Amino acid sequence: MLKNGLVEKVESPNERRASGLYITDAGHELAATVRDIVKQQSKDFFADVPKEDRDELLRITKSIYKKIIEARTP
Template structure:
């Protein structure tokens, strides 16, 4: 395998990001095995955003995790079925939903935060702390642009 070249992909950041996304997702799923947020994408971010922002709208989360309406609806149904969050009519717009964490959801969010942090750093253990901080800044800046957030000089 050491003889196989990647053609133009050698210098294509998107190739490495897509490939690493699959590998890091598998590794994260192993770390979260048996928990209601393992397997699939968007559950962790949804859980953490609802925990930090009570009453957040599904459309805001969908924008943050790059999901369409139908995929977001399926994700919320799963999370409601697992007792992690509830949906209510928004107090400021009766046409909109507001999301709230349940006690079970909050316990899970508290449990997974250190697991996620540890897994991420362990997975990327071959890069220095300085490289890690630089990658967070660069990828965070691109992520914020893609999802339509204001630039953040701290990221």
């Protein structure tokens, strides 16, 4: 990502050994493009699925995710 100009590495002014990675304008633009593509693909994929079924799928997925997070938390 550094080579492609999507992020930039900035050294800390207080600590020479520390640096941070920051998303560039090009990185933000690419992220927005990818988000738009994913949204459209999701619309296309679920176009023939009734809203009630989509809502149920989302509810189940959230429940599974919550259980996974709880299991990983000490």
